[in-house]
Amino acid sequence: MPELPVHIPGLLRNCTDNHGTVTVSGGTLQGCIDDLLHRYPLLKVHLFTEQGAQREHVLFYYNGENTRWLDDLNIPVKQGDEITVLQAVSGG
Amino acid sequence: MAKTLLMIGTQKGVFFLHSDEKRESWSLEGPILKGWKIQDVQLDQRSKARMYAAVGHFVYGQTIQISDDLGKTWQQVERGPRYAEDAGSELKDVWCVVPGRASEPDTVYAGVAEAGLFVSHDRGLSWSEMTGVSQHLSREEWIGGLGGLCCHTIIPHPDNPQRLWVAISAVGVLRSDDGGETFHVKNDGLIKVIEGKTHKDIGSCVHRMVIDPQNPDRLFQQNHRGVYRSDDGGDSWQTIESGLPGTFGFPIVVNPQQPDTLFTIPQESDEFRMAKDGVLSVYRTTDGGASWSPSRKGLPDNCYVGVLRQAMTVDSYPDCGVYFGTSGGQIYYSRNNGESWETMPCNLPRISSLSVAIIE
Numbered sequence: 001m002p003e004l005p006v007h008i009p010g011l012l013r014n015c016t017d018n019h020g021t022v023t024v025s026g027g028t029l030q031g032c033i034d035d036l037l038h039r040y041p042l043l044k045v046h047l048f049t050e051q052g053a054q055r056e057h058v059l060f061y062y063n064g065e066n067t068r069w070l071d072d073l074n075i076p077v078k079q080g081d082e083i084t085v086l087q088a089v090s091g092g
Numbered sequence: 093m094a095k096t097l098l099m100i101g102t103q104k105g106v107f108f109l110h111s112d113e114k115r116e117s118w119s120l121e122g123p124i125l126k127g128w129k130i131q132d133v134q135l136d137q138r139s140k141a142r143m144y145a146a147v148g149h150f151v152y153g154q155t156i157q158i159s160d161d162l163g164k165t166w167q168q169v170e171r172g173p174r175y176a177e178d179a180g181s182e183l184k185d186v187w188c189v190v191p192g193r194a195s196e197p198d199t200v201y202a203g204v205a206e207a208g209l210f211v212s213h214d215r216g217l218s219w220s221e222m223t224g225v226s227q228h229l230s231r232e233e234w235i236g237g238l239g240g241l242c243c244h245t246i247i248p249h250p251d252n253p254q255r256l257w258v259a260i261s262a263v264g265v266l267r268s269d270d271g272g273e274t275f276h277v278k279n280d281g282l283i284k285v286i287e288g289k290t291h292k293d294i295g296s297c298v299h300r301m302v303i304d305p306q307n308p309d310r311l312f313q314q315n316h317r318g319v320y321r322s323d324d325g326g327d328s329w330q331t332i333e334s335g336l337p338g339t340f341g342f343p344i345v346v347n348p349q350q351p352d353t354l355f356t357i358p359q360e361s362d363e364f365r366m367a368k369d370g371v372l373s374v375y376r377t378t379d380g381g382a383s384w385s386p387s388r389k390g391l392p393d394n395c396y397v398g399v400l401r402q403a404m405t406v407d408s409y410p411d412c413g414v415y416f417g418t419s420g421g422q423i424y425y426s427r428n429n430g431e432s433w434e435t436m437p438c439n440l441p442r443i444s445s446l447s448v449a450i451i452e
Contacts, residue, residue: 011127011152014168042168046152050175050183057151087151 001025002077004032007084008043015042024083029062030073032083047085059086094450096407097162098415099143100423101130101445106145108163109436113450115413115427120438124163132188132402135162135449138197142215146186146202154186156202158216162451171218173202173210181206181226188402189216190246193253203243207234207260211272222272225258230277230291237261237285237297237316244401245301249308257301257326259313262286264296267326281329283317299342300401304351312381314344314356314401321381332381337368343404347412347429352380355387355406355414355430357399366419370394374416376430390433391424402445409450417443 003025008016016022024039026032037044047058054060060067061084067073098109100122107122125147132146143163148154155172159165175181185205192199192211202210202219208226210219225243234241242261249255256268258275262285266275282296297316304310311322313329318339320329333339338358347353354377360368367373372395373388397418407413415425421443423436 011149014166042170045155045172045174046149049153050179051177055151055153089151 001027002079002081004077004079005082006032006036007082009085009087011087012043012046012085015046016040027076028074029067029070029077029083032077033060033073036083057088059088060084061086094452096413097135097449097451098405098423098425099133099135099163099445099447099449100417100440100443101133101145101402102421102441102443103129104441106130106133106163107438107440109423109438113409115409115425118436121163125157125166130444131185132445132447134189134191134447136191136200136215137449137451138191138194139215141451144189144200144216146189148185154183154204156186156189156216156219169217169219173204173208173219173221175208175221175226179221179226181208184240185242187242187244188246190248193248193250195253201246201248201256203246203258205236205240205242207236207241207243207263209243209246209258209272224268224273224275225260225266228266228275230263230288230294233288233291233294234260234263235286235295245298247301247303247311250303250305251308255325257303257311259298259301261299262297262316263294265298265301265311265313265326278322278326279329280327281322281331282315282320285316300344302344302346302354304346305348306351310351310380312344312346312354314341316340316362319344319356319381332377333384334382335377335384336375337373337386340365341399342401343399343416345404345406345414347406347414348408349410349412350378350429353378353412353429354381355404356384357404357416359398366396366398370396372397372418372424374414374426374430374433387426387430388433389431390426390435392435395420397422400444403443405446405448407448407450413448415446415448417446419443 024035100107105123128147143159245259264279284295287295301313397420404416421440
């Protein structure tokens, strides 16, 4: 199963033992995100609401593409791909 | 010699000011939890000391962090306050963390927005909702104020484990007499800002409420529309505004050694929310609210700031220390029960909360 790096914003590194980049594994993009939350469960409250929705100003980028624009996260991933967690800040 | 620790919640993290029991000189520590909005910081010394911080962020949501080494290191709790998926409410802020009664040292309460009450029975590690607040019969008619629909004050009765008060902006005072299972509105005598369509008893905007530490039937509150006292546990409220320059303000605190002495900080109206004419003034009563007089020796002019509801506190030294922080990030304090004021040696981000502990 591919192993992908996930880049974590500074404010959330207390949830990842202060690591700025962590490794997850999964056959699909959704599987990798699930694995991220399994390995680092403290992240969940910061990335998703009580109803399970991705927080409005949280972004996941997959190989530079905003996952909000993907129709389905159950797409296969491969070694060499990467995920970045970002906060959506477009202005003051 | 005892140490004095002032815990400061700001828009950008926690700060500490350290001193001794003389409180003459202070040293600043922080920022801690840098970048997080800190709505409240409390040190619970009932058993083994544990510090709680209510943390939040515009992007990343809200939770509670705990520290067992006086704030040097912190750990996010794994099962913090969260509404059930079908609760119909959303967690928008953790407003306050309140240690429970002395008789139940593992119990801690949290008040949140959207308005609700959570409890932990394992010193903050896991939390569950006390649904008597968020599922109140009048809930659908609650409308939040400028600060949101927030449960900002929780007061456990010190001796009666069945009695508990909460206060919610633009809703009012709620009291439970069955250990938090059900709550009843206790707004009799309070002016409403916006009453409910069918629930005419709701709609009073309590900004902060405190209990007389020597008489738990006596409560005081700074309200959006006045300052009030209750002598019957909240069943009825009377106006106590003689000598005050206005009725609007946020914080109110009581001297724990002399509970007829209280402090509040009137502000210029709900439209402007700052010191009137830039004259920053504390008002003090020494007769349980029968009369108030200004106390501002040492406080600045040309100071157009506000003071938020949790940004004022008192210590328990015999010569009572009184502390308040402003929306401009300054902290002023008195070492003599409000006779005169001094300025802390720091300028911080907007101050949300102050609390003070004496560490022996």
